[in-house]
Structure formats: C-alpha cells, structure tokens
Amino acid sequence: AVGAGLRAFTRFARVEYANGEEVPAEKFLAEVEGVVLETLLEKIFGVAGSGVAAVDGPSRFYVLWRYTYKAVEMDAGEAIVFTYGQNVELDLPAAQGTAQAGGQKGLTTGRNPLVEKKKGKYRLYDFTERGDDEKLGLPADDGTPAPLIDTLHRILWLIENEPRNLNRFLDEARPDRERLRLVAQALAGTALAGKKDDGAEHLVATTASEQAALKKLVANWRALIDQRLAASEGTLFDLGRK
Known part of the structure; x- marks a missing residue:
C-alpha cells in the first residue's frame, strides 16, 4: 500500500510545494504512511475517515x-x-510529555506513560500496569479531555478491582x-484479530488480561x-431506554 502511494511522487525527479520549495523524501514518505494508517484505522474501527479523526x-x-x-x-x-498522522510523539521532554488529547503527547513520558522505552525498544503498557492511577483518564486542569485509551484503561482496572468506584x-x-x-x-472485536490466509479468524492480539x-x-x-453517562448528560432519549 505504501509503494502504491509513493508512485505519485517517485514518477517525478522533483516534487515541490505550491511555493516552489522541494518536498523532502522523508516528508512525503511520512505523508503516504499517514494515509495508509488512516485507511487501516477506518477498517479497524468500522467507520469513515471523519469518525476515525474524532478519536485522539x-x-x-x-x-x-x-x-x-x-x-x-x-x-x-x-x-x-505509527506516530505518522496521529499527532503524537514517542519521546518528548517530561515537561512537554504531559499534554493531553488536544496536542502532541510524549507517549513514553509523563506520570503514567502509554509506552515503555527500554534500551531502544518500545512496548505498550496495558490496563493492569496503568489503571491503578486515580488521575488516569480524568480531564486536564484546563478541562482538556484525557485520551480515550487512558479513560478506557482506568475503567477496565476499576471494573476488575474497585467496581463500586466506577x-x-x-x-x-x-x-x-x-x-x-x-x-x-475495536480492541475487543475480531477486527483486531485480522484474518488467516484461509479467511478464518484468529485470536485478538492485545494482552490476555486486557x-x-x-x-x-x-x-x-x-x-x-x-446508562451512567446518559444520566449525567441528561439525555431524555437514553434515560427513557433504561
């Protein structure tokens, strides 16, 4: 898919912006990678591009x-x-790494990072490693919403450990x-599992506990x-379905 996307660029000796400045090779590679990832996300989430863009x-x-x-x-x-087109950075200084969904976020930094960095390798943390943080998933001091994955990890941890506090x-x-x-x-469904060569589904790939x-x-x-969120929103339609 990336190769096909690059054909529009590689067929020319030079690719320029509208102002005549040359587009660096790494720039248009990142652009193509971003488009490919967005297309893949549409498949995983089962929604059109606008729905994917609404997710942080x-x-x-x-x-x-x-x-x-x-x-x-x-x-x-x-x-x-995997950071291309996602408005995130793997590594940012600690002072910058606490940004929430409204801006770039250092995924390996901050009080409760999403990604572990160890000797040049990166690994995702799951809810069992992050969810006991009482501030995880709460809005920032300025009201900026937390990333949905932070909120989801906290919810999963509470359901498993402190359901009365959910x-x-x-x-x-x-x-x-x-x-x-x-x-x-998306994380719970067969979309994440993909398909085997014979078309059969295989196991979903997050951690077993998650x-x-x-x-x-x-x-x-x-x-x-x-029901809880509908009640807090005061949505009459949803309240009527209880």
Whole structure:
C-alpha cells in the first residue's frame, strides 16, 4: 500500500510545494504512511475517515500497534511509523510529555506513560500496569479531555478491582461515550484479530488480561457505561431506554 502511494511522487525527479520549495523524501514518505494508517484505522474501527479523526492520537496509536504487533515490543524505527498522522510523539521532554488529547503527547513520558522505552525498544503498557492511577483518564486542569485509551484503561482496572468506584469515575471523567465505545469495541472485536490466509479468524492480539476485561466490558456496556453517562448528560432519549 505504501509503494502504491509513493508512485505519485517517485514518477517525478522533483516534487515541490505550491511555493516552489522541494518536498523532502522523508516528508512525503511520512505523508503516504499517514494515509495508509488512516485507511487501516477506518477498517479497524468500522467507520469513515471523519469518525476515525474524532478519536485522539494516543488511542489511534494504541489500536494500530495492537492490530499490527500485538503485545510484542518494537524497535524505534518501526514504532515511529505509527506516530505518522496521529499527532503524537514517542519521546518528548517530561515537561512537554504531559499534554493531553488536544496536542502532541510524549507517549513514553509523563506520570503514567502509554509506552515503555527500554534500551531502544518500545512496548505498550496495558490496563493492569496503568489503571491503578486515580488521575488516569480524568480531564486536564484546563478541562482538556484525557485520551480515550487512558479513560478506557482506568475503567477496565476499576471494573476488575474497585467496581463500586466506577460511577464516580465516569461522573468525573465525562468521556465521549460514542468515541469511547469505538475504541473499546475495536480492541475487543475480531477486527483486531485480522484474518488467516484461509479467511478464518484468529485470536485478538492485545494482552490476555486486557482481552478478557474488554470482553466483559463490551458485553455489559449499556449497564456499565451508557446508562451512567446518559444520566449525567441528561439525555431524555437514553434515560427513557433504561
């Protein structure tokens, strides 16, 4: 897919911006990689491009990694590819690494990073390693929403460890429930599993503990998530469906 996307550039000796400045090779490679990743995300989430764009960068990054590399670690070069088009950076100084969904975020930095960096290798943390943080998934001090994957990890941890505190967390976090559902279903569903050569489905690729928790959450989504968030939103239609 990347090769096909590059044909529009490689057929010419020089590619320029509208102002005549030459486009560096690494720039248009990143552009093509970004388009390919967006197309893949549309398939995983099962929605059009506008729906994918509504999901924050860290959450898209997490889903892409789980889809492609499952629970294994990656070299830096491979990991960086997944940042293209996602408005995230793997490594930022700690002072900058606490940005939330509204801007770039250092995925390996901050108080509770999404990615572990160790000797040039990168690995995703799952909910068992992040979810006990009481501030995970809550809006920033300026009201900026937390990345959906942070909120989801906290929800999964609470369901498994402190279910009585789930409603209080939802009241404080106030996530967009439709976008949150997209991420949860993508991680729990067969889309992440892909297909074998013979067309048969194979096992979903997040960690075993996260997969089990996600299946429990999705199976009880209306009771655990929808009804509480609908009540806090004051949505008459949803309240009437209780």
